[in-house]
Amino acid sequence: AQTVTQSQPEMSVQEAETVTLSCTYDTSESNYYLFWYKQPPSRQMILVIRQEAYKQQNATENRFSVNFQKAAKSFSLKISDSQLGDTAMYFCAFMKPPAGSYQLTFGKGTKLSVIP
Amino acid sequence: NAGVTQTPKFQVLKTGQSMTLQCAQDMNHEYMSWYRQDPGMGLRLIHYSVGAGITDQGEVPNGYNVSRSTTEDFPLRLLSAAPSQTSVYFCASSYTRGRAETQYFGPGTRLLVL
Numbered sequence A: 001a002q003t004v005t006q007s008q009p010e011m012s013v014q015e016a017e018t019v020t021l022s023c024t025y026d027t028s029e030s031n032y033y034l035f036w037y038k039q040p041p042s043r044q045m046i047l048v049i050r051q052e053a054y055k056q057q058n059a060t061e062n063r064f065s066v067n068f069q070k071a072a073k074s075f076s077l078k079i080s081d082s083q084l085g086d087t088a089m090y091f092c093a094f095m096k097p098p099a100g101s102y103q104l105t106f107g108k109g110t111k112l113s114v115i116p
Numbered sequence B: 001n002a003g004v005t006q007t008p009k010f011q012v013l014k015t016g017q018s019m020t021l022q023c024a025q026d027m028n029h030e031y032m033s034w035y036r037q038d039p040g041m042g043l044r045l046i047h048y049s050v051g052a053g054i055t056d057q058g059e060v061p062n063g064y065n066v067s068r069s070t071t072e073d074f075p076l077r078l079l080s081a082a083p084s085q086t087s088v089y090f091c092a093s094s095y096t097r098g099r100a101e102t103q104y105f106g107p108g109t110r111l112l113v114l
Helices: none
Strands: A003-005 A010-014 A019-021 A024-026 A033-039 A046-052 A064-069 A074-079 A088-095 A110-115 B004-007 B010-013 B019-025 B031-037 B043-051 B054-057 B064-066 B076-078 B087-094 B109-113
Touching: A003 A088, A010 A019, A019 A110, A024 A074, A033 A064, A033 A074, A046 A064, A046 A074, A074 A088, B004 B087, B010 B019, B019 B031, B019 B087, B043 B064
Parallel strands: A010 A110, B010 B109
Antiparallel strands: A003 A024, A019 A074, A033 A046, A033 A088, A064 A074, A088 A110, B004 B019, B019 B076, B031 B043, B031 B087, B043 B054, B064 B076, B087 B109
């Protein structure tokens, strides 16, 4: 079974600064997907970024980028130029190649606060 | 295009009562699923469906039933609610081909069982 670990329950960052959220995972699979989801106070789950394990290039989406280290089973999220709207819970998630359950395995989350 | 919708937004139940959480999507997605989110934890898969008439159990299925009679709807039934089912419930959907790994979540239903 896959496990996802987020070792930082809470973090804070000054507005306009950069912050990195950590995620490690455990799997015996060689091909899989990794995700970061954002959950603001509204509770809506919003996909921030996705990474396919067979792609060596790190994914980027505007101010969000990842550092994917496959051998170390590490998948960190970097948020640049932090904005007040980035305040939210952030969940790291893992999925085996879509087949069968398409199950997302989530970490416990990191609560990020952006301070004005 | 409403995406994934869930009703109700909030519900209070007494132990032993039954209820159905509704989920609908208008994106013609084959795959639909239910997750629950408990405090201090990520989401955990309850049940899922890869198409009308096909359902299967996820990680935490006990106490819940599902059915899928149409592509659009995937209701979650609690037959006899227990306090341990107090949680926030999310429905999600996606295609089963192409970018099947990109799942779209509904806004959630908060359930309190007394």
